[in-house]
Each structure stands twice: as structure tokens, then as C-alpha cells.
Amino acid sequence: MAGVEQQLQDGVLSLTLQRPDKKNALNQQMYQQLADALKQAAEDDQVKVVLLQGQDDCFTAGNDLQDFIDGGELNQQHPTVRFLYQLAEFPKPIVAAVAGLAIGIGTTALLHCELVYATADTRFQLPFTKLGLCPEAASSLLLPQLIGYHRACEYLLLAEPFDGVAAERMGLVNRLLPHDELLAFAGQKARQLAAMPTQAIQSSKRLLKANQQEALHYTLREELNEFQQLLQSDACQQAVQQFFQKK
Template identity: 65%
Template sequence: MTVMIAQADGVMTLTLSRLDKKNALSAQMYQQLSQALIEAAADPQCRVVLLTGGPDCFCAGNDLADFLAGGSLNHEHPTVQFLHLLSQFDKPLIAAVAGLAIGIGTTALLHCDLVYATASARFQMPFTSLGLCPEAASSLLLPRLVGYQRAAQYLLLGEAFDGGQAYQMGLVNEVVAAADLLALARQKALQLAALPATAVQQSKRLLKQPMQQQVQHVLHQELAEFEQLLHSDECKTALKRFFQR
């Protein structure tokens, strides 16, 4: 399994476990993550989901070769299925981020309720350098969170930022030492799991509700633009350079 699943005390922990590829997400991993979220949503014993890549690397983005072999970005595509499940998941989602958080490794965090990271975590959304556009509704959610100019800095220029900068802009709740990261994230997950489940889920629903319809619309729009760009000469040239590195 490239996604390790453990459940205890009301918390389902999903650990990306493909360190030889820096936890780059394959179609198989997207399928495993989607299935885990479906099971978590249906299981009354599961109160909270904790997502991590372990102490060294969160996620280096998509496995591009695998992604390009996945076919059209329709509702059957594993990436598309995961994005819709993630954006509509009704139980608390917590992320613990160390090391690389590239592309979807950053944009997925915009759908999490609590995010904890190390100071040295490296966030980046290098879509334009690959001839692509934002995904996961990040073109909507990131400007709302950090302001337009800063969102443009990270989505247009694709500049990287660290855990401290992520904390300052509100993407991360707390910056912690690497040795304490998973323990703190699990402590917060257990705190949430101990609260009345219906109250927590209704509260999350109320927090998300004002933008939920817009998020789904933008997610669809981004995917359509993303697929068009995938077939452009600019993108093909950029991807060729990427694979030659």
C-alpha cells in the first residue's frame, strides 16, 4: 500500500508512503485516498481524518508520468474523484506537513480544517512553469485566504514559501519542531474526536457552506482549463524539459 491507513480513538490516519518518489501521488494513491475518505465519511466510529506524509516529506505533487497516462480529466479520473471528495468531506480534516508540499501537496491543504507544519516545510504551486493553471479550486481559495497579490505571487510566479511564511498568511495554524509535528497533530485530532460529533460536523458545514457551491464551480472550471493546457505546445515543451532534468 502506498497510503497507510490506521484507525484508533476516533481518528483515521492516512500516511502517504511512497518516499522513493517523495510521496508524489499516483492514480493508485488517489484511489486509495478516495476510498479511505468514503469509508471515513460512512463510519460513525471515525470522527476525524489526519493526513500526513510522515516526518520527512508530505507530498511532491502529482506523479506526472502516471498522471499524463491517466486519460481525460472526467469524473472517472482518480484525481478528479479525489478532489471532489476532499472538497466536500464533512468531517474534520487535519494535515501534518513536513518537507516538500508541492502542487496538490499545497492546494489540498486549502480544504483542510487544521494544518500543522515544520518551519522548514517547503510549499510551492509551480503550475505556470509547467504550462498549466491552478487546480483544487486554489484560484478561488488562495486569494480569499492570503489576498490577491500574495496569491498571484505564489500561483503566477510559482514562488516557494516555508512554514513560517505559511503561518503568517494563515495557511498553517501552528509551526512546530519536526520531532513534535505528528504528536501535536494527533493531539488536536483527539481533541476534536472527543467533542460531540454532530456539533463538530454541523459547525464545519456552516463554515464551508457560503462558498461550497462556488468551490465546486471553480473546481470544474479549473479542470477544464487544465485539460486544455495539457494539450498545448507550451505545456508539452515544459513537461519535456521537466522529464529531462
Template identity: 60%
Template sequence: MTDIFQYRFDGVVHIHLNRPEKKNALSQQMYRELTLALQQAATDDSINVVLLQGTKDCFSAGNDLHDFLGAGALNAEHPTVQFLYELAQFPKPIIAAVAGLAIGIGTTALLHCDLVYAADNARFQLPFTQLGLCPEAGSSVLLPSVVGYQRAAQYLLLGESFTAADALQMGLVNQVVAMDALTELAVQKAIKLAALPAAAVQTSKALLKRTTQQITLESITAELQQFQRLLNSDESQQRIAAFFQR
């Protein structure tokens, strides 16, 4: 049974994370499937928009740490690394529909999405320092550019959680609705966007990202190097071990 489902309609591919027993924590197999889904969507002329969504209680609780720790060095062959670079360079619009928990990569991935809609039960957190780690997915450059340095420092250094209302006020999400209305809203926006001239939309996205994409890719590379260094440290290993014992 797969933990990721895809539905295609009206120029949209709707990708669902569906591992509720693990709060949609991303395994290496899920990263492989997500990367492949993005690669296929990028080259499929019948697809103009990607819509990414979790379950009603959880968008994603971040990495499946057991699986992640067993996947080896963070190099070009690592499924997580491949996904990050694919996401950062994806040429077509990505819409995210976020309900429930969005932790770690569940939040940093949103920084690469073009439109983000959240349910009022959404809760975000970037607990990297609490595990003795550092930001990833280009968030060290993307989050300050979206919410400002002080707020980025609050959430990346202290690892404090924040609500959907906070995310809306900061500009991290476009709109907050009741949980039962989230899918309908996101689907409507995806269909509307997919119906527009694809070349015009993709060119506009490329122009919007032209000044940030290279620095984002460089940031992902730098973050991965530091993430690996910290991950190998005794302090991080102790904090991760304590996390598993909770």
C-alpha cells in the same frame, strides 16, 4: 506494498502517505485509495476526524507526472478528479500534518483541510505556470480567500516557493513546530477534536463552508477544463518534457 497506510484510534483515522522514493508523488492508485479512505470515513460513525500526513522529509511532491499523463482525460472517471471532489465535499474535519516538501496538490489539498500543522522544515510551492498549466483543486478561489489576492497571485502566477513561517504568517497553517514534535501535536489535536460531539463539529464545519463550498466546486470544474486545455498545448508539453529531462 501499498503507498498509503491507515491507523485508527480514538475516533481518528490517520492516513499516511508513504512513497518516500518518489517524494510521496501521488499516483493514480494512491488517488483511488485516498478517495476510498475518505468515502469510508465519511460513512463510518466511529470515525470523527481524518488526520493526513506524509513522511518527515516530504508531505507530497505533487502529482506523479508520468502516471498522471497516462491516466487519460480529466473527466469524472479520472482518479485525480474523483479525489478532488471527494475532498472538497468531505463532511468531517480533516487535519493535515505537513513536513518537508508540499508541492502542487501537496499544497492545494491543504486549502480543504480544517486544521493544518507544519514542521519548521516544510516548504510549499504551486509551480503550475512553470509547467504551462493553471491552478487546480479550487485553489484559484480558495487561496485568495485565505491569503489575499496579491499573495495568491505571487504564488500561483510566479510559482515562487514559501516557507512554513511564511505559511503561518499568511494564515495557511495554524501552527509551526519542530519536525520531531509535529506528529505528537497533530495527533493530540485530532484526538481532542474527535472527542467533541460529532454532530456539533460537523454542523459547525458545514456552516463555516456554506458560503464557499458551491463556488469551490464550480471552481474545480472550471479549473479542470482549463487545465486540460493547457495540458494539451505544445508549450505545456515542451515544459513537461523539459521537467523530465532535468
């Protein structure tokens, strides 16, 4: 059954995207599951670390575009918005294992993770402008902070794809692994974190992120407002229509 598979073991909550027939494209049901899982994990003392992953050949193709367009206004109850805020505010470490496709939210979500492992041939892309849209998930703040303004413009304005080698070079990815080692390695690192003193890890994450929290929330709000307006634009409607015709 398509959705998000949850498994808690050794203090690590694994959230596995399971929609292989759609290349793990996220629909509203999956966003709801992710948001609920993160909310519960934040409050559950048994959960020390979250591991976000797909399969060793696909992370996620991004939003299920038709489902997203049919999903209504981007208010605080919208599953996608709930997920973005839960992700941005999550107090515990998040480890990500990324392979195959990491499109849209598949890339922007990584900006909120503490450790990211990928394969060299992973395809990252932020295709928002090609769809007549703007950045999401506070990527307009976090990506320039990580890789510099001009490089961020290359990916957020031109929407050019890049591979795992480039992602590691720019600091988006901690380490590249072969496909058959990726999930096991990421899981081992997640368990390593989970075995460390809990309060020390969570305090360290809070301190590392403290100076950006106010700007992060402001950017999330501004991006969502712009995104909602752009969804109604002729340019977006035409781009979406062309997307489905191409499919």
C-alpha cells in the same frame, strides 16, 4: 509497499502517504486509495476526524507527473478528480501534518483542511504555470480568499516557493513544530477534535463552509476544464519534457 496507509484509532482515521522513494509523489493508485478512504470515512460513524500526513521529513512532492499524464482524460471517474471532489465535500474535520515538501496538491489540499501543522522549513509551492498549467483543487478561489488577491498571484502566477514561516504568517498553517514533534502534535489535536461532540463539530464545519460551496464546485469544474485543455498544449508538453530532462 507504496501507497496510502490507513489506521483508525480513537475516532481518528490516519491516512499516511507511503512512497518515500518518490518523495511521496501521488500516482493514480494513491489518488484512488485516498478518494475511496474519504468516501468510506464520510459514511463511517466510527470516523470522527481524518489525519492526513506523510513522514516527519516529507509530506508530498505533488503529482507523479508521468503517471498523471498517462492517466487519461480528467473526467469524473479519474482518480485525481474523484479525490478532489471527495476532499472538497468531506463533512468531517481534516487535520494535516506537513513537513519537507508540500508541492502542488501538497499545498492545494491544505486549503480544504480545518487544521494544518507544519515545520518551519517546509517547502510549499504551486508550480502549475511553470508546467504550462493552471491552478487545481479550487485554489484559484480559496487561496485569494485566505491570503488576498495580490499575494495569491505571487504564488499561483509566479509559482514562487515559500516556507512554513510564511505559510503560518498568511494563515495557511495553524502552528509550526519541530520535526520530531510534528506528527505527535497533529495526532493529539486530531484526537482532541474526535473526542468533542460529533454533531456539533460537523454542523460547525458545514456552517463555516456553507457560503462558499456553490462557488467551490463551479471553480473545481472550471479549473478541471482549463487544466485538461492546457495538458495538450505545446507549452505544457515542452515544460514536462524539460522537467524530465532535468531529472
